[in-house]
Amino acid sequence: MAPFVYSTLIISLGLGTTTTFASTHWYLAWMGIEINTLAIIPLMTQNHNPRAIEATTKYFFAQATASATLLFAAVSNAFLTGEWDILQINHPLTSTLTTLALAMKIGLAPLHSWMPEVMQGLNLLTGLILSTWQKLAPFCLIYQIQPDNPNVFITLGLLSVIVGGWGGFNQVQLRKILAYSSIAHLGWMILILPFSPPLTLLALFTYLMMTFSLFSSFMLVRTTHINSLSTSWAKIPTLTACVPLILLSLGGLPPLTGFLPKWLILQELTKQDLAPIATLAALSSLFSLYFYLRLSYTMTLTMPPNNPAGTLPWRLNPQHNTLPLALTATTTIFLLPITPTILALFTS
């Protein structure tokens, strides 16, 4: 893609999200989301292969439907209450409709079916943008909706955690695994939103860091299948040692950073007398942990069945900038001991 076009699209992505962040009117927020959707479409289709075109088409349909529903909800709210302000979405019907529209935007269950197929058709960089950046604008809006009845959020969250774990169970394609991982993590974030929005933010930022480091690792090793993970030890041995820690952090195991949001969310749910829901969520995250462990096992704990002496690749200096990966991997692994500082940052 021409550099000028590429930079225009990237700037548009930034513009869309920033517009949504800065808006208080539903029209402006919706416009920001639309700019985001339209800016990523050419990025998804830059490789002219049928799977990418299919992924783009499915993404466009899902996002257009969600955008239309969102606009309808905003207009209905204005009709019923006379308010265009994002914070003033008080009517139960419009609040539920908005929540469902935004849930479809970010790929929460049961409106998640587009996500794995779309991720499978993209290259890893575009998949990274889809999993991280494209979640920010809808999340900003979900954060500002204050429903009276938290049942919708609890249902969406719990379903997403279960579906995200169950769906990724039998996948061998890494992009689909990451899609289901995204669904599960979003479920955790939505689950706690009615009770403690700062924890949602904490979970979101932790998820963004962990996903970024995992995607970057897979991009460096140039692998999209679980089979080809087993040869990564010959390409970048250091990364082969770090990636299991990133994966286990995604799985929420202590003493890694990923444990922090899950721990605090479970604690908060228990305080809200929702212990059964907390138990279900914790048990469902074991499914996700299973496939993270499977990836770690394949990458680090096994040797590939080929003859290593005949197929060792040249170890050249990496052409990609590895500093972002180094930073995010460090924060993904080592941030748990400074939990009080992080809590103070988010709850002050």
Added chain:
Amino acid sequence: MSLPTISRVPASGLLRSIRDLRWLLRSIAPLATPRRALTQMGYRRPGQPREDKPPWWRVKFDLSKGLKGMKRHFTLLKEEFFAQFIGPMGKPIIEHMLEQNQVLWEFRGPHSLQEWTISCDREIGGKSEIYLKVGRNNETCLLYGTLCSDPPKDGETRYSGYCTMRAKQPLASFDRKRYHDWSSFNTLHLRIRGDGRPWMINVIAETYYTHQKDDMYSYFLYTRGGPYWQDVKIPFSKFFLAHRGRVQDDQHELWLDKINAIGFTLGDKADGPFQLEIDFIGVCKDYAHTEDFAYEKYKRNPEV
């Protein structure tokens, strides 16, 4: 042939009194050759009467067939459900991690021919013939026949002379499409014995849009005549994209995660008998082959 001159056209005042203008138009311009719509399914030979039967008349309703079908489909559904507990695609994960070779089609008996379909230009009025049978000792399959390049005399077809064999689309329960996932592999491995003719191997991947339904990825298979078997290994990076037999300018690599079928086509314009014996068709992973795509992806509108 020159067009009729304008002087043969009656004066415009008289045209209004003429109700049937067809005889007039016929003399002025030749009728346009009828063209088939791109979305028209199937091929109707010129001169063949159209089928005016509604779809429900073409189906033969039979209770016993229906009951057998239901039993088959529910059995498949049960197998699919329990296969999820074994691993991805019904295989344990350790098999996914360790596999480097997989035999997809192995011709060991008449039942293996059920997965294949053969076709030649006889359907469009040509004179080729193609047959498929099990080879000696039920160990191979033999594709044989006669190629004839004479086009059918229907006034429409200009070229002819092809014979092809294609695997049927794998189906899950209730006739849902199932796909081959060859993303663990990067090479096609065949064991064949030919007669020296050049064949074309076609891989058909799943597409999304209707206008992509005739897309296929092709590569050549040059056979050696002779009694010795030939092990052919073709990397998937060598397959190029063609649509309805025409090689496309905008090329891309074959995505191996959803493959529908594989086929062999003979169309070398050499009339006469042909034979191709196939032992097995499989896929393998060659770790030494690191090429993504063999052809350049040209920019169609390069910056000047």
